[in-house]
Amino acid sequence: MTKVCEQIRELLASSERIILLSHHNPDGDTLGSMLALWHHLSPGRKVRMACSDPVPELYRFLPGWEEVLTNEEALAKKETYDLAVAVDASDLGRLGPGGGELIARAQVVVSIDHHATGEPFGNPAWIDPDAAATGELVWALLRDCLTEEIATALYTAIITDCGSFRYANTTAQTLTIAGKLVEAGADPHLIATRVFETRSFASLKLLERALGTLEVDGTGQLGWMELTEEMFQATGATQEAGEGFVNYVRMIEGVRLAILFRENSGKVRVSLRSLDVDVGKLAATFGGGGHVRAAGCELAMPLADAKEQVLARAREFLEGKKIR
């Protein structure tokens, strides 16, 4: 076990009042990692979980999700903590509004993450970009005390980030850990069904409209799709329903860089996926970040302008150096 892992284990064991924090717009990795820690720590201790956004419908099968407070609700408790643990958050801003304030109420701040970009915080900070998911790191912390709840949370964390073992970040270690989690009680069929194969009717009607905007450029290597506010209104779908739509662009044969533009309260959220272009760096040029093959950013401008700027930058990256 690495030194920092051991150090975090000791901090978890010796702290009484703990707050666990997820990143905003939470995904299965940040929620699963947080819930696994909560199931391990909460018996006999005062442990809070907080996230700036509510738990998406999609993840409301995870045992303990009802215990997740919004950052606002957690702040209203006016508590102080021995320890704060942020999971899957590459910088403080990712904790969303109120996240920094909650962190400031803890004596010790630990960060557990696997993003290569961002401004690391926390002491100690355990950041391992080789891990497919933060859930793999939390598994290393809790491997000797797995329960069915912990295994379910961590299996969800891992399959979310490696796309059910389909993405380039999947390693032998990822599969080994997943096997151990199944042994400990995680149900692969149930979890995959909930995470990847259960969507609302409105969400699929939204997809129908989004697919109507699908485009590729003249080279066939750059593809994109858009989701407008109007589409959300017309279908009644929630913003979270659009999560993952970028993968339809990524599927197009020959596309090396896939982009989804999503209008959200006057801003444009951009999701980037790539085969061999460092989209983490691309996103960073717009103040965003992420991983080499999956990243995102947000632009405060009209959709047409955001498209023009991001597509131009994407073309530059496609002409540049390939990764691996």
Ligand SMILES: [Mn+2]
């Ligand atoms: Mn992650």
